[in-house]
Amino acid sequence: MNPLPQSLAMHRVRATDLATVTEGEVRWSPGKSIWFIGMTLVAVFGGVLLFSWSAFALFIVSTGVVLLLGHSLGSHRKLIHNSFQCPRWLERVLVYLGVQVGLAGPLGLLRQHELRDYAQRLPDCHPYLRHGRSPYLDAWWQLNCDLQLINAPEIQIEPRIANDVFYRFLERTWMWQQLPVAVLFYLWGGWSFVVFGVCARVSTGVFGHWLIGYFAHNHGEMHHEVRGAAVQGRNIRWTSLLTMGESWHNNHHAFPGSARLGLHRGQWDPGWWVLTALQRLGLVWALRLPAHLEPRPELVRLDAIPSSSNLQLRRLLTLLCSSGAPDDIEIVWPGRRVGSASLRWMLSNTTRTTLEPSSSRLLLRSGGQELLVGVPALCVAIAHHRGVWVRSLMLLCAPLAAGLECARDCYPTTAV
């Protein structure tokens, strides 16, 4: 087995072999499938027949409350990551609201999260665990099936959580926990309140959780790369408010223990806003931030590479002109978009290339330091050890290359 990152030594998942998270079969899970499809059908047909604005308002408010206080703060930032401290009663209230999302019981959700988190940090993991197939297949898998690993690793949950009588009760009865809420809503506003306040809320929460999970591992901005990981988290800006800050998933992969997910300027994080308000009221304390976490050698800051078109251009021109690129430059190439034959054809024989499928971008490296990404990196590599004509051509292309790179990915420049 390859040496694992030090950060996995204290993980709740205790795998003895890589195969424990790569070998398995995705099987239809009748309970999960009927739960999701049943809720969705009632929400769609009942929603059309029983629509009222008051019921719709109940859907919006109740969904917002369970996603923000329940899923984001209770289940994720507290129970799973313990990224802040609060009184036990408040933790239980938040976790109870998390169960109301309708994804799983608190212990089941924690196990699923930990397995996924562990598997994604390894060099390879099952495509189910990294949302690695087409969106249609992934939707079928995540919403209707379970992954049956041949040799599932042991997951150790600390006794404080595993032996908690309330959490064990919620684990056994998580689907039934919708019932008291349904009765309450029925007494308050009749069947339309049940359809919108329970079925539409649960189906939207479960579907939204999958949708964000899919995009947050396939498309979106990156500030950090976890070297050697099977998949990288992505930040999805336009869903930051809808997900209560959870869609800053690249930040979360980089700093899983941070209570704050929107780490850069302009990254809205409603979960963090509520935590700071609760801190002012004295209800939460010891909020953890990236600076409080153990350093991880496998974590690389991508936005340390010049981000604005000006900086990209300046570095690109310096490398192409007078001083030229250092002799030891190396192109790190993810093996996508540009084939190996085309890459070899473009570069001189003396330029080193390294295939790194886990890398999200084409990188230009020298002495272990990253100099440029994407098209500008390719321009410098093409001109390396080549004659004056190729260099001049690359110089002419430089403004376009830097502009293209900036248009493609707009990295914020504020440091964490």
Ligand SMILES: [Zn+2]
């Ligand atoms: Zn993830």
Ligand SMILES: [Zn+2]
């Ligand atoms: Zn997490």
